[in-house]
Amino acid sequence: MSEFRRSLPRASFDLAIVGGGVHGLFAALEAARRGWKVVLVERDDFGSGLSFNHQRTVHGGLRALQSGGIARTRQQVAERRAWAVMVPHLVRPLPFLLPTGGGVMRSRAVIGTALRLYEWLGAGKNQGLPPALQLPPARLVSRLEALARFPGLDDTGVTGAAVWYDYQLRHPDRFNWVLASAAIRAGASLLNYVEAIEPLRVGSRLAGLRVRDALSGIEGELHASRVLLCAGAGSASLFERWQLGAFPPLVRACNVLLNRPAHDTALAARGRSGRMLTATPWDGLWLVGTFQTDEPAAPAAAVPSRADVEAMLDDANSAFPSLKATLDDVRLVHAGLTPATWRRGRAELLPESSVRVHGGGLYSIVGVKFTTARLTALDALDRIGLGPQRHAPGTGRAPQPLPHGTADGAAERLAEACRSVGVSLDPDVHAHLLDWYGTEAADVVRFSAAAARLQRLSAGLPLLEGELIYAVEQARACRLADVVLRRTHLGTTGDPGHGALDRAADILATHLSWSAERRDEEVRLTRLRWAV
Ligand SMILES: Cc1cc2nc3c(=O)[nH]c(=O)nc-3n(C[C@H](O)[C@H](O)[C@H](O)COP(=O)(O)OP(=O)(O)OC[C@H]3O[C@@H](n4cnc5c(N)ncnc54)[C@H](O)[C@@H]3O)c2cc1C
Structure with a gap:
């Protein structure tokens, strides 16, 4: 904070980033690595928004394959591998189990074909990784093995199960700081508890940001020739105030962390709401989600009420009957507003992140997955025109290990x-x-x-x-x-x-x-x- 008051107002930056979640932090790291002068402001703490509240799964694109996205599946498989390169110490392989049976689309024939295609598309998924991080192939297992892997599984109509592996981010909050400190080491200026209020302009030219120190209330100016908004749900009000056009509707998405010892396989099942839920073991407990509202949610509704949490538990218990979870079992609720779109009459989470160019030096990221945040940040820098500089060679798109992302030695x-x-x-x-x-x-x-x-x-x-x-x-x-x-x-x-x-x-x-x-x-x- 004192650094902000003393020196930053006099400095001039190539890029100012608004928002210190995973998208903003990756953008700061990659811009600094490419040799640009970058400053990031976060109105709360780094990683305190959606990047605190997610379900910890580094997705490998199986969902994308379901909707026919071959290129997207390949990209997500490659990006999942990138996490094992960047922070091998903070990820671990986690098996997921989806019961087969109950309709053509859930038959062993259809799911088996999809898994074979998935394996073929992901042929390079383990390339160069240490044995402990190599992901076993996705495959079908028998009904007996499914029940053995997931004691308490509701076996009505179950013919077996699909088993596949993704990474789990073991300590997402440690990861957020590892990423922030990597950006600082690379030369980025990062400020938590500093809020972006409005763009500074000289004539029609963008000149930076007016900012407020959220702890002292002191206001100041940051001089930068380009601004990238990575403010998560906060972007909705910035879009409105700064007249940047329409931001996608926001829905509330949540997980509940239950005080129940978990075994080491995640289970996917459909809840009463009709939405697919996952019970994921995290830190020895069950983390169940992702629940989401069917309708757009106002900022004031970002935190669910007790009644909302009860409805989530009802949905969770219908998907995973052995849980029998009550309010007393809830240790923590992860909740946040996230961009959505309308499909078949109800809101669905946007499947892909995007970069927007607003003109006059203003850009934004609409981020929907931490898994692909690094790629989205790189795309944003390319769109902004902040490619690698001559004095920062070797900063291509390949992932690099982050400092303290390993336990080697x-x-x-x-x-x-x-x-x-x-x-x-x-x-x-x-x-x-x-x-x-x-x-x-x-x-x-x-x-x-x-x-x-x-x-x-x-x-x-x-x-x-x-x-x-x-x-x-x-x-x-x-x-x-x-x-x-x-x-x-x-x-x-x-x-x-x-x-x-x-x-x-x-x-x-x-x-x-x-x-x-x-x-x-x-x-x-x-x-x-x-x-x-
Ligand atoms: C319940 C749930 C489960 C999820 N599970 C997964 C999962 O398993 N795998 C996956 O890949 N993704 C998952 N996601 C999605 C993922 O969490 C998000 O896409 C990602 O964390 C968003 O990062 P972000 O940086 O865009 O936003 P955020 O992390 O929200 O960061 C934005 C930051 O901007 C700051 N800000 C806002 N306005 C201002 C301002 N005016 N000035 C300064 N700062 C400002 C905010 O304080 C905030 O910290 C999940 C999301 C939810 C809600």
Whole structure:
């Protein structure tokens, strides 16, 4: 923030990006890698919008194939592989199971043919990947194997199942920060808690953005010759205010995270609503979705009411009868407004992201999938005319590993850090640090030791107190929710209990000199994120 007030208003950028979700962050990273001066403003925290709320599946295009999109399927298979190259530490192969039987389109003959075509189109899906990330072929399994793979499956009319593999993003919130920090390392200026208010113009020429520091209320100007909107649902009001034409209708899409131990296969089934739902194991619990409204939703309806959540659970229980989920089982609801289109009299999620050119230096991304966000960002830069510069060769479209996206050598570096600060970590703390931070775990331990914060935050949790301060000092967290929901693992699956939130608030309040009122307000706002 202080950086913003001091130096940025005097700088001049080739590109200003509005929105720090996955699309904006990829655009910032790729523009900086191509050698352009880029600034990104995010009115909340990085990755706090839809990019916090998704179902964590890196799709390989099977859905696209269903609607006959051969080219799109090929593209998504290739892009799914890109994730295993960029962040091998943060993805894992996950089997999905779709029961066969109950109509021609769900017969073994039809689904078997589709799977063979899918395998043929995806022949290069594992090229150059380590064995642990190689995806087994999609195939049909017998009724017996389907029931063994998914105990509790409603077997009425089931003749067997299709099984295919996609990647799951294990820690999406860690990923968002890894992506943001890669953009910063590449030279991009990233500002959270800075809102874009309106375009600056000199005559008819775009000159940048008028912005407001969302924490202090201070307004300022950012000078840039081009602006790319990646503001997710926020783009709808910017389109209206900045007179950029019609934005697609928005529907509310949700997942519910249930306090139920999950086994390690995802199951797809149709709910009472007629929509296909998936029960996905995530962090040991069932994440069920994606539920969506049939009608466009107003911004005020972005967060579902208790009645809405009850209706979702009803739909989930009809699709997955063994769940028998009630409101008491809900740990967290992921919800957000997402662009849609009209099909057969009801709203359907837009199948593909797009880039729009508004003229006068203004561009926008209408993003609908985090899976393809990198490609969409590259397309946007090409449309804007920000290709690779001569002094930034080798920045083609091929995916590159992101810093700290790997765990290669992480255990050795962590052991060395522990030796150098003279600490021996408990096994659960050691495992947690490697799992969340990968190669950055060693830096976190050194930092925590220097800050005399190597103790656990709470007896029942593997998190170190130093991680909270590290999030503020090294990862641009400004608020309690940033630390608890996005920079650490503490609250990503709901309230961690053990008095951990209050303890975390006390530590941050001391470190950041918050008043008692500010501390309590930070706790209230964080709890709100877990409320149903
Ligand atoms: C329930 C659900 C499940 C999903 N599951 C999957 C899945 O499994 N796989 C998949 O690939 N995709 C999935 N998606 C889609 C995916 O989550 C989104 O397409 C993607 O995260 C959108 O990223 P974004 O950057 O466009 O938007 P966002 O992440 O919403 O980012 C936009 C950002 O812009 C900021 N902003 C808005 N206005 C302003 C302003 N004036 N100034 C500054 N900043 C501003 C917002 O604060 C926000 O952080 C799912 C979506 C939902 C809702």
